[in-house]
Amino acid sequence: MDAQQKIERKFDHELRDGKSVDASIGLQHEFEKDPREALAIIQREQKKESDPNNKDKSTISVAKNGDVFVYGSDHAGYYAGSIPKEFLAKQGPATQVAEQPTPLAPPPGSPGDSAAAGQAPAPGQGDSGFHIPSPIQIGVHDGSLQLGVNLFGLIKGGITLGEQNRGYVGSDVLKSEVSAGVDLSGRHIGPAVDANLLNGDLLDGHGRVGIDPMRHGAIIGARGDANALGGIIQAGGHAGAEVGPQFGPDAGGYGYLGAAGAEANGQAKLSSKGIRAGVTGQVGAEPYAGVATGAKVAIGTRNEAHVDARTHVGSEGINGGIGLYKQLRPGAYLTGYSAADYLDD
Numbered sequence: 001m002d003a004q005q006k007i008e009r010k011f012d013h014e015l016r017d018g019k020s021v022d023a024s025i026g027l028q029h030e031f032e033k034d035p036r037e038a039l040a041i042i043q044r045e046q047k048k049e050s051d052p053n054n055k056d057k058s059t060i061s062v063a064k065n066g067d068v069f070v071y072g073s074d075h076a077g078y079y080a081g082s083i084p085k086e087f088l089a090k091q092g093p094a095t096q097v098a099e100q101p102t103p104l105a106p107p108p109g110s111p112g113d114s115a116a117a118g119q120a121p122a123p124g125q126g127d128s129g130f131h132i133p134s135p136i137q138i139g140v141h142d143g144s145l146q147l148g149v150n151l152f153g154l155i156k157g158g159i160t161l162g163e164q165n166r167g168y169v170g171s172d173v174l175k176s177e178v179s180a181g182v183d184l185s186g187r188h189i190g191p192a193v194d195a196n197l198l199n200g201d202l203l204d205g206h207g208r209v210g211i212d213p214m215r216h217g218a219i220i221g222a223r224g225d226a227n228a229l230g231g232i233i234q235a236g237g238h239a240g241a242e243v244g245p246q247f248g249p250d251a252g253g254y255g256y257l258g259a260a261g262a263e264a265n266g267q268a269k270l271s272s273k274g275i276r277a278g279v280t281g282q283v284g285a286e287p288y289a290g291v292a293t294g295a296k297v298a299i300g301t302r303n304e305a306h307v308d309a310r311t312h313v314g315s316e317g318i319n320g321g322i323g324l325y326k327q328l329r330p331g332a333y334l335t336g337y338s339a340a341d342y343l344d345d
Helices: 003-016 020-033 035-049 085-091
Strands: 059-062 067-071 077-082 136-141 144-151 155-162 164-171 176-184 189-197 203-213 218-228 233-243 248-257 260-271 274-285 289-300 304-313 316-325 329-338
Touching: 003 020, 003 035, 020 035, 020 067, 020 077, 020 203, 020 218, 020 233, 035 059, 136 155, 144 164, 155 176, 304 329
Parallel strands: none
Antiparallel strands: 059 067, 067 077, 136 144, 144 155, 155 164, 164 176, 176 189, 189 203, 203 218, 218 233, 233 248, 248 260, 260 274, 274 289, 289 304, 304 316, 316 329
C-alpha cells in the first residue's frame, strides 16, 4: 500500500467515524501539498455519498467559489481548503472534476517553471544561442510575493510576503524545500513550518500553531504530521479547542510503521444542543488484525452514555457495546461481522 492509499484510507475512516475536524485538517494538508490529489479525494468521496449504502457520518461540500467544507452530523462546517482558481477556470464546477484532472500550470517562480528552475527554453522556443538564466526569482505564488535567488536549480532561497510570510531554502534538482514563518491566510493564522524532501519520498512534514478559521468559528491550538520514507512511517497529532457555536477541547494523535499502527482521539463540545464528549482509539495491522474502541457521553437533545468496541482477525470479527444508548435506552450487544464491512466501504 503506497503513501497516497494510506492517506485516502485514513480519510475514509475519519469521514465514516464523523471526525470532521481531523478530515478537514488532513484535506487542507493535501491542498497545500498537491491540489490534484486533494481534488481526487473529493471526487472519490462525493461518489461514495451517492451510494445508498454509504455509512459516512461526515460529508464533503464544495462552494461555488471553490471553498471546501467537511460537515458533521451536527451540521457544522469545517473549512478544508480551496480549489485553485486556475483549476476552476479550466475545469468548471468542482463537482464536475474529471477522473484524472488536467495538471495545473505552474505559477511563476515555482519548481515546475523552466525559467525558475534554471533551465533553458526547449529547442525551437525563444531566442537561439547560449542562454544564461537569471538567478533572481520575483513573482506571486499562493497569494504571497516571492523574492528569492535560484542558482541553476541546484540551490534556492528567499522569502515570501503576504498570506505566507516565510523564509525558504531548497533545491529544484533534489525536489526539496523547507519553509518556516508566519501565515496570515484564510486557512491559518500563526507560525507554520513545512518540509518536503526528495519530492516527499524522504519526508513530507507540516506543523501549525495558532488559529485555523472555519466557516463558523475557529480552532485554536497546534497540529502537525509527517510522512517519511515514502509513507512507511507516518505520525501526527493535534491539540486545541474549537471556539464558536460549538466550544470545547479536541486532541488526538496517530503513528504507523508500515501497516501496523495506532491512533487515539478525544473531544468535548458544548453547543445549543447540549454537551457531547467522546474518546476513540484503534490499534492493529490492517487488513490483517485490528481492535477499535470508543466511548461517548451526551446530554441535551441527544442523551446517551455507552462504550463500544470491535475486533477482527483476517476477514471476520466481533463487535459489541454496553450502556445507555440514544435517549438513555439501556442496551448491550455482541455480534459477529465481516471486516470488509468496515475496511472496504
